Amino acid sequence: MNAIISASELASELAGGNPPVLLDVRWQLSVAKAAGEPPFDGRAAYLAGHLPGAVFVDLDRELASAPGERGRHPLPDLGVFGAAMRRAGVSRGRAVVVYDGGLGWGAARAWWLLRWTGHPDVRVLDGGLPSWEGALETSVPRPVEGDFEPVPAASGLLDADGAGALGRSGVLLDARAGERYRGEVEPIDRVGGHIPGAVSAPTTENVGADGRFRPAEELAARFKELGVSEGTRVGVYCGSGVSGAHEVLALAVAGIPAELYVGSWSEWSSDPERPVAVGPDPQ
Structure with a gap:
């Protein structure tokens, strides 16, 4: 299975009978505090417009634990991560597509975590949100809770x-x-x-x-x-x-x-x- 999906392929799948779960992981590494600028707010960007049906995932809080001796973005608590994925509608038997603002880093972090913890079908939108030519929405969806339970792989x-x-x-x-x-x-x-x-x-x-x-x-x-x-x-x-x-x-x-x-x-x-x-x- 390919690890990435084009915008046209995603549009086709979303129009089908079993569309993938969409996760919006907009995130940027910010060193702007020294310049007096506010840090990037991924949730605000999401609320301003996102792919239809997409659920926002907070990289700093749901895809990582608090910074410390294990690094700035250590592995998340798997209970927190699993709960966030289920709230977003992630189930083991349904495909997931992850995207971000175009850099690809935040989406890749979610892709890697889902794959490493056992989800069999996860892809990243190639080019992120800028590659999408369809309509965006501002309403926040309420997906049916998923059943995904993260189980770490023995390797990777x-x-x-x-x-x-x-x-x-x-x-x-x-x-x-x-x-x-x-x-x-x-x-x-x-x-x-x-x-x-x-x-x-x-x-x-x-x-x-x-x-x-x-x-x-x-x-x-x-x-x-x-x-x-x-x-x-x-x-x-x-x-x-x-x-x-x-x-x-x-x-x-x-x-x-x-x-x-x-x-x-x-x-x-x-x-x-x-x-x-x-x-x-x-x-």
Whole structure:
């Protein structure tokens, strides 16, 4: 099953007899407080206009736990996550489509969590809301409660030790901007740099100017250039497990399974005992 869906395909499915559940996960990483600007409000954006029938999901409160030693967006309490999904109408036997404002990161976080906890049919709207050409609505739906019960998979998730080991034995991709990987700037976390052995692979390079994913064959070629070959164990991290989920999604589009280090750099760099590499080279 494809991990993404086009706007035209979604419109066709919504007009059918068994439409998917729609989740709106508009979210942006905000460092605007230093500039005196209010942070992005995903719920307000949702209320101003969303896909018909879509339910808003709050990434910070329902797709993550409170920030702390495990990072800025650690795994959510599964009870909270499951309840949020059921309130949104998510059931195991019904397809789910997730979208956001176009960046793709928030939607990918929801996609990854649902897949990792056992939902068999989840896709991301390629290009997000800007790709949708149909009408929007402002009313808040009241879906019938779903029956989804999240059950974590035995694989697909890396902890700090696992990520460090994969940097030595497999391919560990750093989905952040190159300047953060190199340690030239670090606007959020304690120190700049990267996990030793990790390869710089900004997830922004997985999409075109329109925000849609590059074709699968182009993505596969890109990841091959980054060291991914058949049978390679692949892991991904970012700042806090959000843009990294987007890179895992890009890998899935290319047909490559990958694991996500959810704690990511915000967890890794919080411990001064963990090694930090700087510069353009992995080590």
